Structures are given as C-alpha cells and as structure tokens.
Amino acid sequence: MNNCLSPALSMESEExxxxxxxxxxxxxxxxxxxxxVGNPLMGDDGIGVxxxxxxxxxxxxxxxxxxxxxxxxxxxxxxxxxxxxxILLAAVKTGARPGTVVTRSRDELPRHFSRVISPHQxxxxxxxxxxxxxxxxxxxxxxxxxxxxxxxxxQPMSAEVREAVPQALDLVETLIARALEEYQARKDAHx
Numbered sequence: 001m002n003n004c005l006s007p008a009l010s011m012e013s014e015e016x017x018x019x020x021x022x023x024x025x026x027x028x029x030x031x032x033x034x035x036x037v038g039n040p041l042m043g044d045d046g047i048g049v050x051x052x053x054x055x056x057x058x059x060x061x062x063x064x065x066x067x068x069x070x071x072x073x074x075x076x077x078x079x080x081x082x083x084x085x086x087i088l089l090a091a092v093k094t095g096a097r098p099g100t101v102v103t104r105s106r107d108e109l110p111r112h113f114s115r116v117i118s119p120h121q122x123x124x125x126x127x128x129x130x131x132x133x134x135x136x137x138x139x140x141x142x143x144x145x146x147x148x149x150x151x152x153x154x155q156p157m158s159a160e161v162r163e164a165v166p167q168a169l170d171l172v173e174t175l176i177a178r179a180l181e182e183y184q185a186r187k188d189a190h191x
Contacts, residue, residue, distance in 0.1 A: 031183040032064040032176060033083035033138070037090050037124055039070065043155040044098070044148035048089035050157070051144075051168055063183065064176055077127050081136035085179040087172055088124070088141065091148040091161075098149030099160030101168050106141035140179070144171055 036052025038045045052068040060066070065083070069076050080086060094102055131137040146168055149158040 030063060030065045030082060031084045032060075032087070032179045033079065033085070034064065034066040034087045034172060034176065035069045035076065035079070035089065036067070037069045037076075037088065042151045042153055044146070044158050044161045045091045045151040046157055047091045047146045047148070047161050047164075047168075051089040051146075051165065051172065054165070054169060055172060060176060063180060073124070074127055074130065076124075077130055080127055080131055080138060081134070083138045084183070085140040086138045086142070087175050087179075088143045089168070089172065090124070090143060090145050091151065092143070092145030093148055094145070096147045097160070098147050098158060099164040100147040101164050101171060102143075102145045102147065103171070104143040104145065106137075108143075142175055144168055144175070 034052065034055055036048035036050070036055075038048035040046030040049050049068050049070055052066055055066045056068070058066075065079075067079060069079075092102055092104075094100075096102065128137065128141075146161055146164045149160050
C-alpha cells in the first residue's frame with residue numbers, strides 16, 4: 001500500500017506547518033519520509049528499493065510517506081525538501097561483513113556518499129547538496145544501510161543481504177516510531 005497523502009486524507013488531517021518543521025516547506029509537507037534508493041538490477045545495490053517495497057505494504061497513516069526512489073537522483077529533491085525527517089535506505093560499502101546493518105546520521109552522509117558503490121549514490125550526494133544550498137535540507141536524516149557483498153549487473157541479491165532484511169525493517173520501524181513521537185512532542189509544545 002502506498003502511503004502518499006491523497007487530497008482527501010490531507011483535508012482530514014491537521015496541516016503540517018513551517019512552525020513544526022523549522023525551515024521552509026514546499027508543496028504537501030509530511031513529517032517522515034522513508035526513501036529507498038538503489039538499483040535492483042545490480043545485486044545487493046537493490047536492498048534500499050526492496051526495503052521500501054516491503055514498508056509500502058504497511059500502513060503508517062498520513063504522517064509517513066514511503067517512497068521507492070530507485071536511481072532517480074535530482075528528481076527526488078522536491079520529495080526530500082517536503083520532509084522534516086528522512087530515513088534513507090541503501091546499500092553501503094563500509095568494509096563490514098556483507099549483510100551488516102549500519103546507520104549514519106545527517107552529518108556523516110557527505111563522507112558516506114563520497115565513496116560511490118553505485119551510480120545512484122552520485123545522485124543522492126547532489127540531491128542532499130542541493131537541498132542544503134536551498135536551505136531545505138530535512139532537519140533529521142538517517143541512513144539505514146546494509147553492507148553490500150556485490151553490486152554486479154544482472155546478479156541476484158546475495159543471501160547475506162537478504163538475511164539482513166528483517167533486522168533492517170525492525171530498525172526502520174524504530175526510527176519511524178521515534179520520529180512520530182518527536183513530531184507529536186513538537187506539535188504539543190506549539191499547541
């Protein structure tokens with residue numbers, strides 16, 4: 001199930017405003033964006049997309065938007081700008097054992113995306129840089145990465161990375177819950 005805000009849902013729920021976000025908002029803003037990036041045609045690089053597909057089957061309500069960004073690069077900028085908290089899902093190469101689930105904070109992302117394992121990462125580095133230049137970088141960005149074993153073209157995802165899916169999903173669920181709690185606390189503070 002896709003969790004996009006439909007016009008009918010956005011009218012029923014309370015509007016998410018700049019006061020709650022703390023920076024300029026464009027379009028239909030939502031507190032939490034879960035964005036899976038990667039290329040499913042390149043083995044383990046498809047883990048971000050796989051995780052996003054699985055999360056789209058869950059119902060988080062109108063405050064959470066789960067998107068499969070694939071390799072869309074700069075076209076993801078408006079989506080990213082509309083979020084207060086972003087949880088990025090992607091394959092990583094940190095030197096850890098394949099299938100290891102890692103997290104990186106917003107401040108660590110430029111260094112992470114400087115080590116490219118796939119063409120989509122160049123796009124994410126540019127998207128984050130453009131949002132920063134525009135002053136619309138989300139307040140919180142967390143990367144949930146799964147260490148890739150291989151990113152060979154037309155190869156299936158490795159067993160180690162497939163086995164990491166439940167752990168990665170649990171971590172994302174925890175991050176979503178935390179983001180929603182923080183959103184509610186800020187909302188209550190402004191009431």
